[in-house]
Amino acid sequence: MLFSLSIKNFRKSIRDYSIYFFTMILGVAVFYIFNAIETQTAMMEVSQTKAAIIDSMNGIMSGVSIFVSLVLGYLIVYASRFMLKKRKREFGIYLTLGMGRIRLAAMLWLETIWMGLISLAVGLLAGMGISQLMSLIVSNLFQADVSRYEFVISGQAVGKSILYFLLIYLVVMIFNTLSVSRARLAEFITAGRKKEKNFLKKPLLSGLVFLLAVVMLGTAYYNVTANQQAMTTETDVLTQVLLGIFGTFLVFWSLSGFLMTAAGKFRKLYYRRLNSFVVGELSNKLNSTVMACSVICLLLFMTICLLFSAIARKEYKDQEAAKLAPVSISMSKEMTDSKSIFDIMEVRGISMEDFQDLVSVYTYHLDEVTNYTLIGESYGEEYDNQKAEVMKVGDYNRAARVYHMPEYELEEDEYLIVADQEGAVYIRNRGLADDREITIKGKSYHAKENTCQDGYLQMSYQPQNSGILLVPDSVKLGEEEQYKNYVMGDYRDKSKEFAQEMDKNFAQILNPEQSTYGKIQVTTQSAIYDDSIGTSAMYIFLGLYLGICFLISGSAVLALKILSDSADSREKYQILQQLGCEEKEIRRALRRQNGLLFLLPLLLSAVHAIFGIQVCRTMLSIYGSKGSGTALAVTMALTGAIYGGYFLLSHKCSVKIVKE
Amino acid sequence: MDGGRAFFYNRDSTGQNKKGVVESLLFCAEKKKGGESVEKLLEIQHMMKYYGNKSSLTKAVDDISFSVEKGEFTAVMGASGSGKTTLLNCISTIDRVTGGHILVEGKDVTKLRGRGLSRFRREKLGFIFQDFNLLDTLNGFDNIALALQIQNEKPGRIPGKVEEIARKLNIQEVLKKYPYQMSGGQKQRCACARAIVTNPSLILADEPTGALDSQSAGMLLDNLQFLNQELGATILMVTHDPLCASYSGRVLFLKDGKLFHELRKGESSRKEFFDQIIHVIALLGGDLSRVV
Numbered sequence: 001m002l003f004s005l006s007i008k009n010f011r012k013s014i015r016d017y018s019i020y021f022f023t024m025i026l027g028v029a030v031f032y033i034f035n036a037i038e039t040q041t042a043m044m045e046v047s048q049t050k051a052a053i054i055d056s057m058n059g060i061m062s063g064v065s066i067f068v069s070l071v072l073g074y075l076i077v078y079a080s081r082f083m084l085k086k087r088k089r090e091f092g093i094y095l096t097l098g099m100g101r102i103r104l105a106a107m108l109w110l111e112t113i114w115m116g117l118i119s120l121a122v123g124l125l126a127g128m129g130i131s132q133l134m135s136l137i138v139s140n141l142f143q144a145d146v147s148r149y150e151f152v153i154s155g156q157a158v159g160k161s162i163l164y165f166l167l168i169y170l171v172v173m174i175f176n177t178l179s180v181s182r183a184r185l186a187e188f189i190t191a192g193r194k195k196e197k198n199f200l201k202k203p204l205l206s207g208l209v210f211l212l213a214v215v216m217l218g219t220a221y222y223n224v225t226a227n228q229q230a231m232t233t234e235t236d237v238l239t240q241v242l243l244g245i246f247g248t249f250l251v252f253w254s255l256s257g258f259l260m261t262a263a264g265k266f267r268k269l270y271y272r273r274l275n276s277f278v279v280g281e282l283s284n285k286l287n288s289t290v291m292a293c294s295v296i297c298l299l300l301f302m303t304i305c306l307l308f309s310a311i312a313r314k315e316y317k318d319q320e321a322a323k324l325a326p327v328s329i330s331m332s333k334e335m336t337d338s339k340s341i342f343d344i345m346e347v348r349g350i351s352m353e354d355f356q357d358l359v360s361v362y363t364y365h366l367d368e369v370t371n372y373t374l375i376g377e378s379y380g381e382e383y384d385n386q387k388a389e390v391m392k393v394g395d396y397n398r399a400a401r402v403y404h405m406p407e408y409e410l411e412e413d414e415y416l417i418v419a420d421q422e423g424a425v426y427i428r429n430r431g432l433a434d435d436r437e438i439t440i441k442g443k444s445y446h447a448k449e450n451t452c453q454d455g456y457l458q459m460s461y462q463p464q465n466s467g468i469l470l471v472p473d474s475v476k477l478g479e480e481e482q483y484k485n486y487v488m489g490d491y492r493d494k495s496k497e498f499a500q501e502m503d504k505n506f507a508q509i510l511n512p513e514q515s516t517y518g519k520i521q522v523t524t525q526s527a528i529y530d531d532s533i534g535t536s537a538m539y540i541f542l543g544l545y546l547g548i549c550f551l552i553s554g555s556a557v558l559a560l561k562i563l564s565d566s567a568d569s570r571e572k573y574q575i576l577q578q579l580g581c582e583e584k585e586i587r588r589a590l591r592r593q594n595g596l597l598f599l600l601p602l603l604l605s606a607v608h609a610i611f612g613i614q615v616c617r618t619m620l621s622i623y624g625s626k627g628s629g630t631a632l633a634v635t636m637a638l639t640g641a642i643y644g645g646y647f648l649l650s651h652k653c654s655v656k657i658v659k660e
Numbered sequence: 661m662d663g664g665r666a667f668f669y670n671r672d673s674t675g676q677n678k679k680g681v682v683e684s685l686l687f688c689a690e691k692k693k694g695g696e697s698v699e700k701l702l703e704i705q706h707m708m709k710y711y712g713n714k715s716s717l718t719k720a721v722d723d724i725s726f727s728v729e730k731g732e733f734t735a736v737m738g739a740s741g742s743g744k745t746t747l748l749n750c751i752s753t754i755d756r757v758t759g760g761h762i763l764v765e766g767k768d769v770t771k772l773r774g775r776g777l778s779r780f781r782r783e784k785l786g787f788i789f790q791d792f793n794l795l796d797t798l799n800g801f802d803n804i805a806l807a808l809q810i811q812n813e814k815p816g817r818i819p820g821k822v823e824e825i826a827r828k829l830n831i832q833e834v835l836k837k838y839p840y841q842m843s844g845g846q847k848q849r850c851a852c853a854r855a856i857v858t859n860p861s862l863i864l865a866d867e868p869t870g871a872l873d874s875q876s877a878g879m880l881l882d883n884l885q886f887l888n889q890e891l892g893a894t895i896l897m898v899t900h901d902p903l904c905a906s907y908s909g910r911v912l913f914l915k916d917g918k919l920f921h922e923l924r925k926g927e928s929s930r931k932e933f934f935d936q937i938i939h940v941i942a943l944l945g946g947d948l949s950r951v952v
Contacts, residue, residue: 271805271815280797575793578754579854580782581810582775 006110019563019650020079021119023556027072028123030552032154032161033131034545035065039154040135044144047500049527053534054142057541064542065160068549073168075553079560080112080172084179086564091180092188105177112176116169124161128153141537203264206257213250220244221611228618244608249294251604256283274581274589281569282593286600289561293601296554300605300643301612303547303554304635308609309616310543311631314536316622320462325528326403328499329355329506330459330488333520335362338479341487344517348509358489359402361395361457363468365483366440373438374417374469375431389483390440394473396455402488405455408470414448416470418455422621424466425452440475457486459523461531462621499526544638551639555646558601562594566654573658587655594654598647602639700763701894702728702751702862707760709746709917720746722917723760728862733888733895735905737937738914744898745866747914751896752785752864753777765861782810786855786863786893790870792847794839794854800846801826801835804854811858825857828891829883845876852883856893863887865897869904881907902941906934913940 038058046054094104132151139145220243223231231237263270263279270276286293333341342360345352352358365387372384396418397407408416415438419425432450439445456465491498507522576586617623709721721743728734738744749755751762753769762769764784772780786807787793794803804822813821826832831853834846842850848868855863865884869877885907887893897908905911907930913921923940925933 267819268815271809271818273809273812274806276798276802276809277795277806280795280802284797571793572795572797575795576810577778578752578781578787578793579807579810580778580780580785582778585810 003110006107006114009107010111010114017079017083017560017563019556019559019646019653020083021115022649023079023552023559024076024115024119025123025126026552027075027549028120028161028165029127029130030545030548031065031068031072031164032124032127032157033134034061034068034541035157035160036127036131036152036154037061037134037138037541039152039156040131040138041142043150043152044139044142046142046144047526047530048503049530050142050144050534053531053538057534057538060538060542061545064545065164068545069164069168071549071553073171075556076168077172077175078557081175081179082560082564084108084176086567088188092185095185095188101181105180108176108180109173112169112173116165120162120165124158127157127161138537138541141533141540143533203257203261206254207261209250209254210258213247213254216243216247216250217608220247224615225611228615245294245298248297248604248608249290252286252290252293252297252601255600256286259283259286274576274585277576278589278592278596281572281589282596285561285565285593285597289558289597292557292561296558297601297605297608299550299554300602300639301608303550303639304605304609305612305616306543306550307547307635307638308613308628308631309620309622310536310539311634312613312617312628313539313620313622315628315630317532317536321529321532324456324461324463325459325523325525326405327459327488327525328491328494329502329522329524330457330486331510331520331522332458332484332486334484334518335482336518337516338482339517340485341520344510344520347517348512350509354492355489356492357402358487359398360485360487361391361399362482363389363391363457363484363486364477364481366390366477366481369438369440369469374436374467375427376434376436377427377430379427387483388467388469390469390471390477392473392475392477393470396457396468396470399457399486399488400455403456403459406453408448408453410448410470410472412472412474413443413445414472415445416448417452417467418470419452419465419467420454420456420463421466422463428452428467440471443475445471457488458521459488459525459528461523461528496526499524503527547638548642551642554601555643558598559646559650562597562650562654563657566590566657570658570660586658590655590658591651594647594651598643602643699730700727701730701732701765702896703761703763703766704747704751705761705763707747707750707762708758709743709750709755710758719917721750721757724914724917724919725760726912726919726922728894728896730894731888731892732910733885733908734897735908735911736896736898736914737900737902737905737911737941739900741916742914743917744900744914746917748864748866748896748898751862752787753780782807782858784861786858786860788848788851788855788863788865788868790867792839792844792851792871794847794851796839799836799838800831800842800850803839803850804835804857807854807858821857822853825853828886829853829856843876844872845879848872848876848880849883852880852887856887856891861894863893863895865895865899867899867901868897869899869901877901877904902934902937905937906930911937 038061041054041058044054091104094107095101131154135152220240223236223240231240259279260283263276270279331341333339333344340360367387369388369390370384371386371388372378374388378384393408393410393416400407408418410416417428417432419428429451432447432452435447435450437444437446452467455468456463457468458464491502503524503526506524507520510520510522573586573590576589577583704724704726707721707724708719711718711720724743724747736744736747746755750757751764751769753772757770760770764780769777769780794800795806798806801822804825805818808818808821809815822835823832826835829849829852831846831849834842834850837846839847839850848871852868855865868884869880872880881904884895884897888895888909895908897904899905909925911923912919913923921940923933923936928936
């Protein structure tokens with residue numbers, strides 16, 4: 001009896017709560033897809049640099065999976081408790097008919113098991129299908145060669161999905177049992193009769209709270225953007241986060257009262273057609289979902305920021321990699337042992353034939369030119385006393401020519417500083433702004449420009465040149481004052497294989513373990529490119545994984561709310577029909593309130609995101625607005641597809657429910 | 661026993677009862693003698709409503725004909741299952757008839773479909789229900805205003821109309837309240853105001869006092885009487901409560917889907933009319949007597 005009843009109930013649940021079921025399937029599928037990436041990347045042939053990044057990405061992914069499973073677990077528990085509430089009367093009938101609580105719990109267990117098994121099976125199947133598409137995206141983002149296509153099923157991901165979701169269902173079962181065993185029969189029976197009260201709020205109070213919320217959010221917005229410099233400690237940052245969270249909550253807390261007050265001001269609009277009804281329903285819904293709306297708004301906000309910055313970062317880094325690594329290889333070595341890089345290459349037996357147009361330049365350390373001399377402001381003793389790297393402008397221009405960077409000209413009494421590392425530029429600009437005179441070997445020089453100029457000597461993953469002082473060629477610099485030797489140029493063999501070979505072995509050959517010479521730093525174009533590609537892909541996958549899960553969770557909660565509300569308010573639409581309201585009007589009213597309920601959290605999250613994205617850009621050092629268009633488009637498309645899809649689905653269902 | 665003349669429309673197997681025909685003819689003659697030309701607002705012609713299929717057919721309403729004149733306050737009485745609510749649902753076009761015609765102001769509403777139905781409901785009908793059917797998310801004022809909004813009334817004219825009807829029904833104090841803050845009687849009078857504010861041709865009331873205590877019921881019925889006598893509203897009310905029915909001017913009795921009896925108040929007082937109703941119920945016995 002229990003068995004067949006549970007199957008019947010399960011069937012009914014699928015029909016009534018198709019959105020819940022759909023969400024579970026989607027959850028399993030997404031979980032599988034992102035966990036299967038590990039297997040997919042293992043199949044790819046990639047360079048050493050990429051392989052290292054993929055390794056760390058997979059590590060991070062499995063950590064994130066735990067977090068994601070918590071989010072999805074919470075969603076499933078929330079939804080099942082929500083459904084349980086709707087079924088209280090049904091349980092009341094079972095209990096009055098003499099069914100024991102244990103049997104009732106057992107029936108619920110069976111139902112959960114059916115639900116779990118089917119959603120797992122369908123979800124995994126769907127996941128495996130979509131995962132094949134994903135492998136295209138994976139190889140594309142990692143720019144791996146896809147010489148052969150293979151249908152990959154990740155046993156590990158299957159196992160992991162089953163394990164995690166079984167755990168989630170177990171938690172659901174425990175919660176269900178608890179809520180069934182605790183509740184009283186009377187509570188079950190009267191459950192349906194209880195009418196949802198309209199939690200009225202005083203208009204004045206609502207208005208004040210709304211204002212307070214706006215002030216809180218405004219403060220947080222200001223502090224994280226315009227006032228960024230003042231935010232130094234962790235407490236400062238945490239305060240802004242808390243302000244944002246509470247501000248969001250208070251906005252939704254006061255929104256309905258605010259709406260009602262506003263409605264009173266626009267009476268003409270309010271009393272047009274079904275507007276008053278829509279406002280009333282919406283404010284009632286908002287009042288009963290303050291918490292849910294706030295959480296959804298924050299989830300959306302995080303999703304938008306995550307997706308946008310991951311994609312904008314990729315665009316920016318691609319661009320920057322091209323600027324930071326224009327030639328095949330660059331090397332640097334301190335001249336402590338008076339051996340130049342060419343000397344060492346000869347010692348290690350490296351053929352110059354492998355390279356073309358190699359340029360070698362030197363920088364110098366002079367006792368009279370320290371950081372303090374250049375800046376005139378103290379940043380700690382160690383930094384102040386550090387000697388500045390000095391070089392002749394002619395030497396610099398030779399290197400710049402190789403890199404296709406701007407070359408500079410100096411008069412006999414001028415100096416110039418080139419730097420591209422953000423912090424260093426900031427500090428050095430303060431010194432340059434004072435128009436300081438410096439003395440080198442008894443002759444004084446003044447700054448040609450009052451800001452640092454763009455440039456570097458060694459290629460790197462990100463702008464790292466903390467400042468080189470360029471002086472006229474006439475300055476006498478002795479060999480004993482040499483600080484570093486830089487060499488830059490191209491490979492003769494431009495093939496990918498050669499570059500990979502170099503990445504693997506060249507640094508080791510130059511710096512064997514037992515070497516007594518100073519270490520040569522090697523950076524190659526291919527490694528920098530691969531690093532940029534790899535980390536970008538990693539960020540994008542993390543952004544997608546978290547973003548999609550957040551979107552699914554948030555949308556599902558709202559969709560469930562809309563469906564249960566529609567079921568509860570069927571009566572209201574009957575009244576409207578009796579009053580002679582046309583079906584078209586009723587549908588429009590329904591669309592407006594459902595649409596607004598979905599739109600309001602999205603709107604607020606979009607406002608949050610305008611500021612949040614700027615914070616993300618600073619944190620990830622993304623400058624310039626190039627790539628924002630793509631990022632915005634992808635973010636909007638994905639958010640629109642999932643969030644909008646859930647809206648359409650739940651709206652369709654709600655129209656169906658109301659029509660019945 | 662003047663106003664309490666019993667008309668038997670019993671058309672069991674043998675067809676029409678002769679006495680019934682004679683008497684109803686007499687009655688019509690009487691009316692005509694009065695010299696008033698009466699406008700028929702509602703005319704039910706051989707209305708039928710069957711449920712189920714061939715093997716188990718339920719005749720909820722089985723060939724009923726009657727008419728309601730403009731300005732009449734008519735009650736339809738019957739036990740549960742007698743078909744009175746079905747009758748009301750068919751008149752209000754919520755339900756569709758199986759056969760026969762329903763004419764409201766000479767227009768056959770059984771022929772209406774889609775938008776025509778909605779227009780008919782919002783322009784011609786006012787509803788009052790047992791469970792009030794106020795929208796819990798709107799306050800009293802907005803609930804009453806909604807009926808006007810659905811009629812596409814100009815927003816600027818709505819407040820005036822709502823306040824006017826509220827004054828007439830003496831419910832100004834509940835306009836700002838939400839349904840959950842009102843008593844049952846207040847809710848029902850609010851529903852009453854909503855039904856009348858659009859100036860409908862016909863007000864349909866389904867057990868309006870069903871969920872009220874006796875005092876609130878009395879106030880509501882006074883209101884209905886006021887609407888009928890002072891504002892000239894035509895009311896068709898379904899009830900199983902004799903006291904409730906005694907406020908009307910005419911009572912139709914239904915049994916098993918058939919109309920078998922009619923009482924008119926005429927010149928008698930409400931008390932006398934009430935006694936007549938009770939008397940008929942007792943006289944007829946059967947299911948109806950159990951209700952009382």
